[in-house]
Amino acid sequence: MNPLLETLQAYPFERLRTLLAGVTPADKELIDFSIGEPRHPAPAIVSEAIIEHLHGLAEYPKVLGDLRLRQAIADWASRRFALPAGFLDPERHVIPANGSREALFSVAQVALPPCQTSKPLVLLPNPFYQIYEGAALLAGAEPYYLNCDASGQPDFLAVEESVWARCALLYINSPHNPTGATLPLEMLGWLIRKARQHGFVLAADECYSELYPEGGAPAGILEA
Template identity: 70%
Template sequence: MNPRLSSLQAYPFERLRDLLAGVHPPALPLIDFSIGEPRHPAPALVVESIIEHLHGLAEYPKVLGADTLREAIAAWASRRFTLPEGFLDPEKHILPANGSREALFSVAQALTDSGSGKDLILLPNPFYQIYEGAAILAGAQPYYLNCEASGQPDYRAVAPEIWQRCALLYVNSPHNPTGAALQAEDWDFLVATARQYDFILAADECYSEIYFDTPPAGVLSAAARSGSLSKVLAFHSLSKRSSIPGARSGFVAGDAELLAAFRLYRTYLGNAMPPFIQAASAAAWGDEKHVIAMREDYAEKFAAAAEILGDLLPVERPDGGFYLWLQVGDGEAFTRDLYAVQHVRCLPGTYLARAAHGAHPGVERVRIALVGPLDICREGLIRIRKFLQTFS
């Protein structure tokens, strides 16, 4: 057995299950804010495309994906991030993935070598736990960058000796769970730093299309400003953008040399996207109407949160994403007591972070995922208000 498996920590939802074991909530319908799984109906054009292309079950899918899918992805990314014509070559710079999660994990296995002296994989803290697991199973040491008051790490404060040991940097913007997005100048700094110190910049931008005012800046725009995709990999997903997590559809875009090696790895892994999902994905990347409607739905839910909880807790609409990252004191106690009194489930922030550099950025927080229908979210938020008023 791989000895590194014993170093993996329990996934947040396993820890949540243990925390709530033996708690007997009241006879109210469960409202689950714990998991970031979009629950909007799948767009009709996606469903229709899957049905239309089910004949693809008779074909082995190709790791590189169909030309039509890669062209649709390149066209979307070029529009979204205002890229020069031809900057993204669908043949060399795009690789479909079964959601961003599996690609974010496997990129560390395929493209890093802990024996080279580059023994660190850097990640924000709090973080998506896939980053930590990927680092450990790749034989690297996770190095946690605590998020500041801004909701993102201060990347400019990282010491040169840490950058020198860095094999790969995971960046999440907008960030899960804080919702904070990097600015264009931050991306410019990270692109330049990746090239200066020779590490891979893995930009997880799966929440980039859930925003409320200004579209978040992206790493591909910074790469275009620099004139090169060297050392840059951008990860995107339809799970959040189009509310189809069950389709497991995303892509990686960037450095052609890195993607050629990653494609070889994935050929052996055998995780090509089914043809009918490819067809549906191409349709989704080509349509913005359903995404605009989705953003309006999330805006309504954040407005409801501010209305219902704003006088009791500091509720701020994030730059992007669909999470409330609430400061509540003891996050585990809050989660357990809320479940016991109101049958509402959220996630303690301590399960999404680690103690590092003398601080633990999640211990006083809880994450609330506003992913359900508006009426269900309102009901859950009202129950949280009642809990706060009674047990504060």
């Protein structure tokens, strides 16, 4: 077994289950906020599209995904983030994943350097999606927690240059879970310049990018 498995923390839902063991709510209906499963039926347009193409399930999917899917993703991202024509190449810049967790974990295994005498740092907002920390630990890196302030995001300008110099990977989350706070375009640009200055990988987790008040779409890393 990989000895680094011993460094992982208990998953929050496991800890919550332990805390709530034996607790029964009094005369109140239980509202389950645990794993985040959908509580509403899938939109009809989605269900009908799946049914219409069930015959395709007889084939193994390509690792890269179907080119039509990658093209659709590139087209959508280009519209959403106002990108120049041809900025995203579906053959080079897009790969589907089985949910954000797979991609967020894999990027650490690819981006982090092999074991060294000094562990590289993986910077992550705190509170955080636990896969950031787990990916860092299993890649042999050291998590470095950037506490969110009253804005709901970390104060990146307050991070010391010595920390940036050791950083190999930075996770950002905008809109942030659980605060909902977003990073403005100017800060995203500042982080891109900082990544280029110190040579670290900037992993932008924007899985909540389409949850926003009407007319208030948040900026994204591609736009920056």
